[in-house]
Structure formats: structure tokens, C-alpha cells
Amino acid sequence: MKKIRAVKLKTTFISRSGKRCVYVPVNSVNSAKKSTEKRFEQTSQASSITREVSIDEPSACNLTLHQKRQVFTYNNWKRVRDSIFNAFIDESHLPRDATCIECNKEAATIRCQDCGTRQFFCEQCAENLHSKRNHFHILEVWQDEMFSPLYADHGVVGYGHNCSTKVLQNFTLVDSSGRQHVKRVEVCECEPIAVSLVRCNFWPGSPVKPTTAFHISLMNLLEKLFLQCQVSLYDFGEVLNLLQPQLGKTVSTSLYGTLNSGSFEEFRQFKYHMQYLHNFCPGLNNGTQCELCPKDKGVMIESLDACMGLARKKKKGGGLVEPRHEELMFSDQTDVDNFVDNYGKEGIKIEENCNRFHAGEVLSSLRSKGKNQLFDEKGVFGRVCRHDFPKGFVNLKYGERISYSIYEINKLKESLKDKPGVKLIIMYDIACILSSHLKCSNQEDLINNIDLAIPIFHCYGHKASCQIEYNPRRVTGIGLTDGEGVERLWSYLRGYSSMTKEMSSEKRIDVLTDALIYY
Numbered sequence: 001m002k003k004i005r006a007v008k009l010k011t012t013f014i015s016r017s018g019k020r021c022v023y024v025p026v027n028s029v030n031s032a033k034k035s036t037e038k039r040f041e042q043t044s045q046a047s048s049i050t051r052e053v054s055i056d057e058p059s060a061c062n063l064t065l066h067q068k069r070q071v072f073t074y075n076n077w078k079r080v081r082d083s084i085f086n087a088f089i090d091e092s093h094l095p096r097d098a099t100c101i102e103c104n105k106e107a108a109t110i111r112c113q114d115c116g117t118r119q120f121f122c123e124q125c126a127e128n129l130h131s132k133r134n135h136f137h138i139l140e141v142w143q144d145e146m147f148s149p150l151y152a153d154h155g156v157v158g159y160g161h162n163c164s165t166k167v168l169q170n171f172t173l174v175d176s177s178g179r180q181h182v183k184r185v186e187v188c189e190c191e192p193i194a195v196s197l198v199r200c201n202f203w204p205g206s207p208v209k210p211t212t213a214f215h216i217s218l219m220n221l222l223e224k225l226f227l228q229c230q231v232s233l234y235d236f237g238e239v240l241n242l243l244q245p246q247l248g249k250t251v252s253t254s255l256y257g258t259l260n261s262g263s264f265e266e267f268r269q270f271k272y273h274m275q276y277l278h279n280f281c282p283g284l285n286n287g288t289q290c291e292l293c294p295k296d297k298g299v300m301i302e303s304l305d306a307c308m309g310l311a312r313k314k315k316k317g318g319g320l321v322e323p324r325h326e327e328l329m330f331s332d333q334t335d336v337d338n339f340v341d342n343y344g345k346e347g348i349k350i351e352e353n354c355n356r357f358h359a360g361e362v363l364s365s366l367r368s369k370g371k372n373q374l375f376d377e378k379g380v381f382g383r384v385c386r387h388d389f390p391k392g393f394v395n396l397k398y399g400e401r402i403s404y405s406i407y408e409i410n411k412l413k414e415s416l417k418d419k420p421g422v423k424l425i426i427m428y429d430i431a432c433i434l435s436s437h438l439k440c441s442n443q444e445d446l447i448n449n450i451d452l453a454i455p456i457f458h459c460y461g462h463k464a465s466c467q468i469e470y471n472p473r474r475v476t477g478i479g480l481t482d483g484e485g486v487e488r489l490w491s492y493l494r495g496y497s498s499m500t501k502e503m504s505s506e507k508r509i510d511v512l513t514d515a516l517i518y519y
Helices: 036-047 065-091 123-130 193-199 216-228 233-242 255-275 333-346 402-415 431-440 464-470 485-500 505-518
Strands: 012-015 021-024 139-143 146-150 167-174 180-187 202-204 212-215 297-307 375-377 379-385 390-396 421-428 450-453
Touching (some): 193 202, 202 216, 202 255, 212 216, 216 233, 216 255, 216 505, 233 255, 255 505, 297 402, 297 485, 333 390, 333 402, 375 505, 379 402, 379 485, 390 402, 390 505, 402 421, 421 431, 431 450, 431 464
Parallel strands (some): 167 212, 297 421, 421 450
Antiparallel strands (some): 012 021, 139 146, 202 212, 379 390
């Protein structure tokens, strides 16, 4: 048997910073004369390297860079967690021998966190500083070994208007942080009270004799949460109630009812007119025109589709007043219903050539019989351009009928009649059925100068012949446009489904129009 010669092995090291290294020694087999059992024992001890690796050493773990960052961040927060808690507790007490930072003489008993860090005042200085300004700062007085809210009379809220009819009236004002205050506001007979509140930077809760108003900054926050995050008005009202100081007084618990009585809808309309000034300067963009689409010549690509997830319950009623946005995005419903009803009587029953795809009904039957009894509007049919810009929409009363797509094509061609240099391409998930229907009903003239295509992802749901004829990669002028922009729009609008389902018809149109303009 050959002798086993002692060898030197490379030392394994674990480095964190590149400078400091931890060396792990490895013992080699010293001699081959030892017994097999003893040699096996030594070999096992030399081969097994045991080292506890702490989780705060991400470089020593077999982790990805992202995982190392997660571990590193977690451990850093863990180290300062107790210190943060103790610091917050310390700042929740009045320091011993605290003096007023304004006069530097009297003992401080009042704190104002809205003024800044460690702003302690005596009673007289706190009153002087908050009588003519900082009306909505909430002072806190130190009593019973704790700070309690002190709703001091901070003076009168006004805008400097001098009038013989001026009077002081109490209002519930909700500041930019969602806190409620009872304040005296100067009002007069020169203008409506709602106008006077707007001059004071507050949005009135009602147009006539309002008693509650909301800070404009708070309303701006509500609008952004509503349009970006689809936060319902009810949830926002509940959050406002939770934002009240724990030991403070809650003046009004019906903020949701105040906002939902038309105040928030009118504020969104106000913001729309502030952003788009077409009513004051005719010719400006009103938020419905895509600046990238061709104006005189070029290729215009638009996608059509229906969303059945934006239904509205029939029992909610509506139709008593016109939508605030009128026909900005949605077509006149009476005109749409008349077209669909007349088209249904004259339509020709044809066989659907592409029986693998069932969207779009040529027949007058509904996709869901139960929806006819429960919902007034079954969904929304619309179109977007290749830049994902919303263009035109209608409410579905009878499910996704083929007549709705024909109505939108007629409307689109009418808008392009003075632009002969614009080539139109329509992308629809049932373009094959639409083409067959128009041929069988002798309406081929409608698409004489229009190329039809199926959106790229919907195309694979059709049979082979449809994929070859209507594949967007085979249609000249489409390029890499996928035609799925309308589906991306539906994924955003579905966030309003639970809200619009319970709305009146005009309020639902206004909400969807605001969302489309924001999108």
C-alpha cells in the first residue's frame, strides 16, 4: 500500500469588505501509518468545517444581491427599533424646566407640533402667535402627565373683505390633515357663502347654506387617490374619521355624506376646467384629443372592445339630470339605443365562421340572461388609438352586440371625412365576424377604405384561416402595434366597478369620464 503524503490545502476565506478576512484552517492527514479507523476519524474531522454564519453577514450567505440587501435593511431596522420607540416616548413628555421659546421667561405648558420640533409656549405667547395666523394648528396642553388637544379660539377666518353686511358664522372646517375645526368665518351678502369659502381656500360641502367645508389641499389629495388608486369616497370618509386626535372632539361624523352629495363631483369638474381651458379659449385641447395621432395624413390605428365588468344596477335609477361632462367621452345614450334597436330589426342572421371565438353577438340574445333583470347597463364599449389614448365610448344595454362596433365605426368615419389623407386601421377581437357580417348584410362600403385586424394576443384564439388573414403582423402599416391598448384600459377602469355599480347613470358617466381623461 502506498504511503499517503502530507499535502497543503488552500485556505478558504470569507471576506466582507475585501480587507478584513476570516481564515478557516483545514487540517491535512499527517501520516499514512495510522490505523484505518484513526485515519478515517482524522479525515472526517479535517473535512468537516463547522462555522456559524450570522444572518447579518449577507456576503457570507449564498444569497442574491437583492436578498442580501433585504437582510441588511432588516437588520439595520432591528438595531434602531428600540431606540426609535424610546425617542418617541421621550418626546411625548414635557421636558423638565421647559420655558417658553418665545418669551424665554414663563414656564411652558403648551406644545404645537404643527409649528415645528419642540415648540413649547406659555399660554399668553401661544394665544398671540395663533390668533391672527396658523388658525388650524392644534395646540396641546400638558396636564395629568400627558398632552391633550387644546382647541383654542384662534381668531376669525376671512379674506379681508369689508362690507356693511358682513357677519361671522360658525363652520365645520376640515384642514389639510383631515382634522375638524369649528371656526368663525366672515361672510356677507355680496356673494354666496360657497364663494366666500373658496376665497378662504376651502371647498364648500354644498352650494347653498353650507355648514361644512374642506381644505383645497385635502380635496386635491382625495382626487388623486380616487383617480390613481381607485379609493372610494366612503373609504376616504372613514379614514378622515380615523385621523381625528384620539382625545380630540369629532364635530361631524357624516363627512362621506357631505362629499357624496355632489360636492366631490363638482370639485372634479372644477379641476377639469382649471386644467383644460377650452371653455375660455376655444380651440384648446379638451382632454379627448391625442396629439400623436395623424391630423392630415398618415395611418390611424384604433382598437375596439367591450368591458362587461362595468355594469350598473337598474334599481339605482338616474337620468334626472345631465352628466356634468355631457358627451365629452360617452355618446348620447338615446342616439345609441335608437341605432341598436333599429339595427337589430334589420340585421341578418348569419353563421359565425369563427366558432372558436364567442365575443360579439350578431343575434339579439344576451350573453347573460340574468343581467337583463339586474343591470340597466351591462358594460361599456369603447375604442382607443395605438397610443392607448381613449377616444369614444358607449354604454351597453343589450350585451356586446355587433351593432355597437358598427356604431363606433360610423362615428369614427364621420370624424375623418374631412381628412382623406388618413388611412384607418381597425383592430377588433372579432374582426373576422365583423367582416363576414358586413358582407352578408351588404354593408361592405362601410369598410372599403378600412383595414381590419385582430389584436395580437386575441389572434391565437381564432382558427388558422382567421389568423392568417387578420394577423396584425400581416397587415401593412400596423408595424409592432399589438392592438391590446383597450385591454390595458379595461384593467384600469375595472377598479371602479364596485363603485359605479351602485351609482346613478349620470354620476357613473362622470366618474368614468374623469377616469378616462386622467388615464
